[in-house]
Amino acid sequence: MTTPGVDGAVREKPPLAEHRLHPVTPLRRAWAPVAVLIGWAVHDPDQAQRQLTRLTSTTLVIALAVLVPAAALYGFLTWWFTHFAVTDSELRIRTGLLFRRTAHIRLERIQAVDITQPLLARVAGVAKLKLDVIGTDKKDELAFLGADQARALRAELLARAAGFAPETAHEVGEAPARQLMRTPPLDLAISVLLTGATWGSLAAALVVPPLLWFATHSVWTVLATGLPLLGAAGASSVGRFVGEYDWTVGESPDGLRIDHGLLDRTHETVPPGRVQTVRIVEPLLWRRRGWVRVELDVAGSSNSVLVPVAPREIAESVIARVLPGVRVSEAASLSRPPRRAGRCMPLWWRGYGIAVTDTVFATRHGLLRRSLALVPHAKVQSVRLAQGPWKRLWGLADVHVDTGANKTVTARLRDAEEAAELLRGQAERSRTGRRDALPDRWMVS
Amino acid sequence: METGSARDAGTAGDETAGPVWSGLPPGLLRMRRLLLVVWLGLIAVAIGLLLGLLAGPVWAGFALLPLALMAWGWVLLGRNWRSWRYAERADDLLLSRGVLWREETVVPYGRMQLVEVTSGPVERHFGLASVQLHTAAAATDATIPGLDPAEAERLRDRLTELGEARSAGL
Numbered sequence: 158m159t160t161p162g163v164d165g166a167v168r169e170k171p172p173l174a175e176h177r178l179h180p181v182t183p184l185r186r187a188w189a190p191v192a193v194l195i196g197w198a199v200h201d202p203d204q205a206q207r208q209l210t211r212l213t214s215t216t217l218v219i220a221l222a223v224l225v226p227a228a229a230l231y232g233f234l235t236w237w238f239t240h241f242a243v244t245d246s247e248l249r250i251r252t253g254l255l256f257r258r259t260a261h262i263r264l265e266r267i268q269a270v271d272i273t274q275p276l277l278a279r280v281a282g283v284a285k286l287k288l289d290v291i292g293t294d295k296k297d298e299l300a301f302l303g304a305d306q307a308r309a310l311r312a313e314l315l316a317r318a319a320g321f322a323p324e325t326a327h328e329v330g331e332a333p334a335r336q337l338m339r340t341p342p343l344d345l346a347i348s349v350l351l352t353g354a355t356w357g358s359l360a361a362a363l364v365v366p367p368l369l370w371f372a373t374h375s376v377w378t379v380l381a382t383g384l385p386l387l388g389a390a391g392a393s394s395v396g397r398f399v400g401e402y403d404w405t406v407g408e409s410p411d412g413l414r415i416d417h418g419l420l421d422r423t424h425e426t427v428p429p430g431r432v433q434t435v436r437i438v439e440p441l442l443w444r445r446r447g448w449v450r451v452e453l454d455v456a457g458s459s460n461s462v463l464v465p466v467a468p469r470e471i472a473e474s475v476i477a478r479v480l481p482g483v484r485v486s487e488a489a490s491l492s493r494p495p496r497r498a499g500r501c502m503p504l505w506w507r508g509y510g511i512a513v514t515d516t517v518f519a520t521r522h523g524l525l526r527r528s529l530a531l532v533p534h535a536k537v538q539s540v541r542l543a544q545g546p547w548k549r550l551w552g553l554a555d556v557h558v559d560t561g562a563n564k565t566v567t568a569r570l571r572d573a574e575e576a577a578e579l580l581r582g583q584a585e586r587s588r589t590g591r592r593d594a595l596p597d598r599w600m601v602s
Numbered sequence: 603m604e605t606g607s608a609r610d611a612g613t614a615g616d617e618t619a620g621p622v623w624s625g626l627p628p629g630l631l632r633m634r635r636l637l638l639v640v641w642l643g644l645i646a647v648a649i650g651l652l653l654g655l656l657a658g659p660v661w662a663g664f665a666l667l668p669l670a671l672m673a674w675g676w677v678l679l680g681r682n683w684r685s686w687r688y689a690e691r692a693d694d695l696l697l698s699r700g701v702l703w704r705e706e707t708v709v710p711y712g713r714m715q716l717v718e719v720t721s722g723p724v725e726r727h728f729g730l731a732s733v734q735l736h737t738a739a740a741a742t743d744a745t746i747p748g749l750d751p752a753e754a755e756r757l758r759d760r761l762t763e764l765g766e767a768r769s770a771g772l
Contacts (some may be wrong), residue, residue, distance in 0.1 A: 291738065392650060456738060537715045538739040542706040549704070559739035577706075584708040586691050 175240040175251075179283045179301045180284070182239075183232030200345040241299055243313060248288060250297060250455035260297050265597040268431045269458045273309050274425040279422060286310060289458040292401040315426060317412040320598030334407035334414050337478060338464065338471050345401055345446075348466035351442040352527075357395045360388040403466040408478055412599075415463070423460070429599045431455050432479050433536045433562040437472065439527040451476060454562035464597050480517065480533055488512050488531055497551050511568040511579075516590070518558055518583060520568045530566045532558055534583075536589030542580045544573065556580055570587075621689035621696055630748025631683040633728040635676060635742050642672040643686035684727050686748050693768065695735065695761065709744050713737045717758045721751065 250260045269289040271443040278284060284307040287298035302310065349355055366383035373379075402419035412428035412528045434454040436448040443449065444522045449472045451464040463479065464472050473485045493511030498506040508524035518537070538561055542552040554576035556568040573577065615744040649666030681701045690716040697707040714735055721731040735744040749757065 269617045355608070374741040472737040537710075539707060539709045539742040539744065541708075541742075542704075544704045549702075557741070559737070561738035563738075563740050565741045580706060580708060584694050584710060588710055588712070590708075 162388050163569055164361045164549075168407075172327075173242045173244065173249075173570050175242045176242075178236060178239055178299060179237070179602060180308070181281050181283055182301050183229070185237045186299065198283040205567070209556050243310070243319065247489075248314060250299070252296075258295075260292050262288050262293065264314060265316050267314070267428065269428070269460075270314060270426045271460070272311060272459070274304070274418075274422045276420045288314065289455065291457040292456060308348045311412075315428065318428065318598065332409040332411040334409040337408050338467055339406075339408045340401070340404040340465055340467065342400065342402060344466055345398060345404070347446075348443065348450075349398050350447060352393075352440060353442065355390075355397075358386070358390040358393045362390040372541050382403065397465075401462070404462075404465050406464060406475055406568060413479060414436065417462070417465075425458075425460055426457075427453075427455055433532070433560040434478055434532045434564050434566060437476070437529040437531075438483070439529075441525040444486065453479065454560065454564050456562045458562075474554075476531075480531065482516045483514070483531065483533070485529075485531070487518055488514050489521075491519070491521055494553070498553060500551050501548055501553060501570055506570055509569045511571070513579070513582070513586070518566065518586075520566055522567075522569065532560055534586045536560050537583065537587035539589075540580055540587070542576055544576075549573075556583070558583065599602050621691050623687040623689045623698075625687045625748050626683060626746070626748050627730075627753075629730050629750070631679060631749070633724065633730065634683070637724070638675050638679065640643040642668045642674055654757075662732070665752065672695045680738075681741060686747075690757075690760070695744070697746065707742070707744050708736060709735055709742060710768070711761065711764040714761060717761045717765070719751075719754045719758050731755075733761075 165351045172407065187216050238254050239250070241248065241250045243249075244343045246264055248262045248264065250258075250262070252258050266288055267288050269592070271287045271289065272284050273287070278301060281301075283301035284304045285298050285300040286302055287293070290297075299310075299465055315332070322404060350501075362383065365386055366379045369382055370379050398545075399419045400421070404417040404493050405415070407414035407416070409426075411547045412426050412431070415425040417423055417425075417600070425452055429510075430493070432453050433456055436452040436453060436454075438450045439448075440450075443466070447468050447469050448466050450462070451472050452461050453463040464475055476485055476498045477483060489512070489514045493510050494506055498509070502509075505524055508522055508527065510521045512519045519529060519531045521527060538559045541557040541559070542554055543557060548554055552573045554573045555559050556571060556576050558566045558568070560566065567584050568576075568579065646665045647669040649668065652663045653664055654662035682699075685701050685704075686699045688698070694708050694710040695714075697709070699705055704761065715738055716736040718734040719731050720734065725731060725748070727753060730748045731751040732745055732747045733749060733754050734746075735742070737744075746754075746757070
């Protein structure tokens with residue numbers, strides 16, 4: 158696996174231990190030509206049939222004899238030319254056969270580390286590893302590594318990012334994790350059933366195709382709309398259950414561990430102090446059971462769920478771990494907009510509210526599906542006050558707080574004076590909040 | 603605690619009597635008005651000529667429409683230009699703009715990822731340049747248009763310098 162680094166040309170640098178990906182990697186794109194063929198056959202069935210009848214066994218054999226080695230060679234070469242190496246401060250990925258591409262990902266900038274194992278990869282015992290840094294995309298993931306190798310690499314990357322001495326970084330090993338919560342499958346199933354979107358998409362999938370059938374009597378139209386609707390219904394119910402099955406949140410010195418999935422397993426690690434926003438969502442039907450869903454925003458990361466469903470107290474204890482020093486109950490005592498806000502937003506203005514504590518800026522919106530967003534002062538990128546003509550008339554204004562995860566949290570319909578005060582105060586708070594935030598290398602203090 | 607830190611910032615000088623606002627140089631207004639007059643003037647002439655020749659001289663009165671628009675735009679541009687102002691405080695940049703849709707933005711220096719000075723061909727001809735601030739949030743829309751190039755460069759250098767001194771991770 159390990160090849161000696163380039164040492165002839167560059168004398169002064171110590172040779173870098175470069176690694177290759179797992180040897181099953183070339184197989185991961187094996188399905189692509191097949192998919193193209195199927196796509197073509199579905200797109201143009203008549204043509205496909207005509208071509209199929211023309212095929213004789215000899216042409217088939219010749220095609221196979223050319224295509225299979227060519228695909229194998231391509232897969233092998235891309236694998237052969239993909240290297241990665243871990244230096245003291247960077248993860249370097251070197252890839253490309255014709256178009257060379259080198260990515261240097263700075264470790265102190267990592268926002269999260271994900272290890273994902275799709276079902277087939279689990280069977281093969283391999284995993285994908287991705288470093289979430291702002292600006293990284295799908296090309297920057299290491300797919301695939303051996304499952305154990307991926308775990309060891311994650312531990313090493315986190316240790317280096319945390320600031321452990323370079324010599325000991327790969328011996329530190331996995332930081333011990335302590336489980337904070339785990340979602341029971343029954344709760345998850347009930348919570349999916351109690352979500353309006355599940356029933357809405359199911360109803361749409363059952364109602365729309367028959368209506369279309371009566372209107373057009375065309376099988377293709379019905380299929381073309383019915384199948385996506387069914388797919389959406391499946392994704393919002395079964396898909397969500399499968400994806401969020403066995404959701405475990407753990408805590409370790411390396412940060413937050415989130416593991417989930419029934420078929421595809423995902424293990425995510427969010428280092429301390431990377432969370433930009435936390436949202437507590439409370440759908441109408443969950444309220445009687447006292448359940449909430451907690452979402453979080455990490456810059457550059459795609460996952461946004463922290464807790465799919467949990468009783469409020471457990472969710473709040475998890476949040477207290479994610480945002481140290483935040484007491485949700487304190488942030489949840491909100492002040493409403495003034496009564497005249499009803500002139501700008503009838504009825505819904507009652508759902509709005511804000512609270513400012515020592516550590517977070519909290520706003521709530523939504524009447525039926527309440528959503529409380531918490532932004533730590535240290536994560537505020539900019540503060541904006543906006544006021545349109547109609548709001549000016551009623552002496553109201555909105556305050557937008559922008560965070561690093563490209564999300565904006567808005568305090569809507571505040572009194573204009575209060576909004577101006579909020580703007581000034583928030584700028585001040587975010588400055589002082591930043592001063593005592595954790596350093597990027599969280600183990601060095 | 604809040605007032606204490608505000609006083610801290612006050613030592614830098616410009617906090618004692620509120621922020622010191624600076625407006626935009628008149629060059630931007632001149633450029634925008636000129637562009638307005640040129641374009642709407644051309645449209646008015648085109649409409650007047652076309653309708654006058656094809657439909658009759660009475661119809662050429664429609665050419666007054668762009669002219670009215672021009673007068674309205676002239677006033678509007680002036681009000682909009684006057685509404686733009688910015689202030690460099692000890693720790694953040696204030697930006698205020700808009701007449702009907704007012705917006706006020708505060709960007710702390712430590713959050714700036716990139717400061718950009720841009721100048722298109724028309725702007726260059728009028729000796730103008732824009733300064734744009736980028737933070738990690740794309741929603742931060744902090745652009746100061748139509749500055750004097752020397753002022754734009756001074757602002758860029760000062761913002762970069764302050765940003766480095768106060769920089770913080772994400």
